[in-house]
Amino acid sequence: MMSDMMINRLVEDLTPVKPLKNRNGFALTLAVAAVVAVLVALLAGVRGDLLMGMPHPMFFLRGGALLLLGLTSSYAVIAMSQPAVGNSFKGWIWALAAALLFPATAAVMAMMTRPDDMAILVARYGVECLTVSMLAGLGIAAAQVLWLRRGAPVALERAGWLVGMSSGALGAAAYGLHCPFNSIFYIGLWYSLAVALCAIAGRLLVPRLIRW
C-alpha cells in the first residue's frame, strides 16, 4: 500500500528532535531586542534627560506602551510556532488598545488646539524616527521569522501582522532611548506610523517566508 511505503520512508528518516520551547523563542526575541537597543544607544546616542538621570514622564509612558505592545504580541508570535486547535493568544489586543491612546489623544488634541511643537511637521526628524525604528524592528522580525520557520504556524496572515507589529513596537521602543521629543503630537504621528508601517510590511512579506 502507498501509505505503508511512505510511512516506512518517514520512519527511516526519523532523527531525534528537541521540542520547541516557547520560552526559548521569547528569550531569543528579548535578547535580539536588547542588542538592538544597545546598538541604537551607542550609534545614535541616548537622549539628554535620560543621561542626566531626570527623564521626562513621557519617556516612560511611551516606552512602556511600546514595550507592552511589543512583548505581548511577540509572545503571541512565538506561541504560533506550536499550533493546536483551541489556542488563543489575545493579550496583545489590550496592549494595542492602550498604545492607541497615543494617536487618539494626539488626534483629539489637534482638533482642540494647535500642535505645540512644530517638529512634527519637520520630515527630517520623522523620517529618522521611522527609519531607525524600522531598521531596529527588522533585526527583531528576522529572529521571529527564523523561529516561526522552525515551528508550524497555521494562521500565516495573522502571524505576518503580529511579527510586523511586535518588531515595530520593540524597534520603536529601542529608538525611544535616543528620541528627544516628548510631544504627544510627535509621538502620536511618527511612532504610530512606524508601528503601522512595520505591521503592513509584516503582513505583506512574512507569510511567504513562513509558509510550509
Place this chain on the structure above:
Amino acid sequence: MIASEETFRRLMTKAQAGDKLCYSSLLTECEKWLRRYYAHKINPAAIDDLVQETLISLHRKRASYDPARPFLPWLAAIGRYRWIDSLRKIYRHEHDQLYEEMAADPQDETVAAKVSLERLLDRIPPKQAEVISLVKIEGLSILEASAKTGQSESLVKVNIHRGLKKLSSMVETE
C-alpha cells in the same frame, strides 16, 4: 479501534526522542485517525494525497509538538491547515468513487467534536460553507453550484475565495 489521546501523546514523545518503532505505530494510528477526520470533507479521489501530505507535514514539523500538551489538537491543527491548502488546489474531480462509510470513534468523541472540520465549516457564513462543500468537496462545477444555490457564478467564486480565506484564519479555533 483508534488509539487514545494518551497513547498518541506517549508515542509522539518517544518518536521525538528518535524511537522508530513508536514512530511507525504513531504514523499508522495517525493515518487511521486522519482518514476518519477527512471523511466526507474532501473529494474521495483526493483523500489519499491529503492524508499523505498531512503525515509528511507531521514528520517535518514534529518538533513543534509540545509533549506537555494534548496531541490530537496539534494533529488537528496540522490536519486543518493541509485540508484548506488542499481545498484551494481542488477544482473539479470526477466522482468515480463512493464515500467510504466511516463509523464514529466512540473513544474521543468530545475531543473529535472540538477539533472537527465540521465545526470549522460551521463558523463561516452558511452561503460560503455551502459553495465550498458543493464545489470543493462534492466536486460540482461553478455552474452547477450556481444553479443549485441560486447564487450567481461570480458570487459562487467570490464566496469560495472568501470562505477559504476565513477558514485559514480560524485553523486553531475550537
